[in-house]
Amino acid sequence: xxxxxxxxxxxxxxxxxxxxxxxxxxxxxxxxxxxxxxxxxxxxxxxxxxxxxxxxxxxxxxxxxxxxxxxxxxxxxxxxxxxxxxxxxxxxxxxxxxxxxxxxxxxxxxxxxxxxxxxxxxxxxxxxxxxxxxxxxxxxxxxxxxxxxxxxxxxxxxxxxxxxxxxxxxxxxxxxxxxxxxxxxxxxxxxxxxxxxxxxxxxxxxxxxxxxxxxxxx
Amino acid sequence: xxxxxxxxxxxxxxxxxxxxxxxxxxxxxxxxxxxxxxxxxxxxxxxxxxxxxxxxxxxxxxxxxxxxxxxxxxxxxxxxxxxxxxxxxxxxxxxxxxxxxxxxxxxxxxxxxxxxxxxxxxxxxxxxxxxxxxxxxxxxxxxxxxxxxxxxxxxxxxxxxxxxxxxxxxxxxxxxxxxxxxxxxxxxxxxxxxxxxxxxxxxxxxxxxxxxxxxxxxxxxxxxxxxxxxxxxxxxxxxxxxxxxxxxxxxxxxxxxxxxxxxxxxxxxxxxxxxxxxxxx
Numbered sequence: 311x312x313x314x315x316x317x318x319x320x321x322x323x324x325x326x327x328x329x330x331x332x333x334x335x336x337x338x339x340x341x342x343x344x345x346x347x348x349x350x351x352x353x354x355x356x357x358x359x360x361x362x363x364x365x366x367x368x369x370x371x372x373x374x375x376x377x378x379x380x381x382x383x384x385x386x387x388x389x390x391x392x393x394x395x396x397x398x399x400x401x402x403x404x405x406x407x408x409x410x411x412x413x414x415x416x417x418x419x420x421x422x423x424x425x426x427x428x429x430x431x432x433x434x435x436x437x438x439x440x441x442x443x444x445x446x447x448x449x450x451x452x453x454x455x456x457x458x459x460x461x462x463x464x465x466x467x468x469x470x471x472x473x474x475x476x477x478x479x480x481x482x483x484x485x486x487x488x489x490x491x492x493x494x495x496x497x498x499x500x501x502x503x504x505x506x507x508x509x510x511x512x513x514x515x516x517x518x519x520x521x522x523x524x525x526x527x528x
Numbered sequence: 529x530x531x532x533x534x535x536x537x538x539x540x541x542x543x544x545x546x547x548x549x550x551x552x553x554x555x556x557x558x559x560x561x562x563x564x565x566x567x568x569x570x571x572x573x574x575x576x577x578x579x580x581x582x583x584x585x586x587x588x589x590x591x592x593x594x595x596x597x598x599x600x601x602x603x604x605x606x607x608x609x610x611x612x613x614x615x616x617x618x619x620x621x622x623x624x625x626x627x628x629x630x631x632x633x634x635x636x637x638x639x640x641x642x643x644x645x646x647x648x649x650x651x652x653x654x655x656x657x658x659x660x661x662x663x664x665x666x667x668x669x670x671x672x673x674x675x676x677x678x679x680x681x682x683x684x685x686x687x688x689x690x691x692x693x694x695x696x697x698x699x700x701x702x703x704x705x706x707x708x709x710x711x712x713x714x715x716x717x718x719x720x721x722x723x724x725x726x727x728x729x730x731x732x733x734x735x736x737x738x739x740x741x742x743x744x745x746x747x748x749x750x751x752x753x754x755x756x757x758x759x760x761x762x763x764x765x766x767x768x769x770x771x772x773x774x775x776x777x778x779x780x781x782x783x784x785x786x787x788x789x790x791x792x793x794x795x796x797x798x799x800x801x802x803x804x805x806x807x808x809x
Contacts, residue, residue, distance in 0.1 A: 343674055357626075401682075402685040404630055404633065414630050420595075431543070434543050434544075441797065441798075462738065463780065464563055465784065467563055468563065482568075
């Protein structure tokens, strides 16, 4: 029964969601609303589960003095600091002026932005070392990348902005062409491929053929 | 060791330094250059979509991003809210990312600090509301298709849905005139198109990071998106269109110089690679 019940739930919910898309009337729309509400509850619990799991693993890491356990101390302290600030802030803890908002604006935001900003430096360094025109495909990618990079910033405006009444913008036009035709065609092909793959996988899951999500190597 | 071999083995800290300088110098006050730039068709279409809305129209602004994407998306959010508030449009805020509503508060405060908007004395609950975050990704959008209240029973301030005057006649997407999605990934623009635009015929405009924007082009050409703002350029164009100049216009110059440095190094790297390879052969 440990396997049958999840399979039945998956099949029923899957079929209801497929049917209600084509027949958005009672009772299918009601079932869809009910299942969506359940999904919210499960998703909210999953966030809690993730947060508690992070806390648990970090505490174990500190207790056992695992490699880089000092970072786990920062996680635990940050976890409790944000949680306490949120709880003390009451229901409107996300509004301006609360301790939670202060921590979010002045610590969380700059730290997150810094982590992401570092990418600019590593991308530049990695491009220098790895982006080589070794063959035709790589050369095409390189040239397209160059043109889009130049067209998406102010190269045109700085180089040709003073020519003519509104300036000429060859790089922007080439970049737009690449985005609107080769990129669009490629994206559509990928999307159609993904959609077909998703439909076939979904059918396999709904029909109980694909059971790997249950775990246990079945 | 020849010059080109030295170039191939250059210490990456030199690259970091040059990228850092190229990013920093253009945003220094003494280096500020007033660059005139053109507006792309996709940004213009999005702006036109907003411009068509009569005063009092309800616009749902969805903040589906977190602080790492803020340098690109926050200027778009700032310009969007300033435009909506200054044109007497009603704003409903929500987020499919936990940090989204918090990012929204930043933009709301910036917009309310604008003298022209402050003079309007906009009231929370009447002119704008922040419904907050709801877990559930695209299922939240789907639930909103039948009933907003079921997806967001309370706002971020703890007010009940029915207690908010702005939301009294808002049952589902049919009561919203425009959806403006700020997205940095999943869940984001793709989910809004697939559920809200395709199924509920919502008028949808999107603001994406530069990395994500190429994925939205098929929806733009397909007519499922009214318009699209892509990356820092899109943000700068939107600031120009709304006439609320902010950080994006200034950051565009930094990005331009950084792109130049990256391209320069890639060219040098390739020349060095081919010269040294030929020597070895």
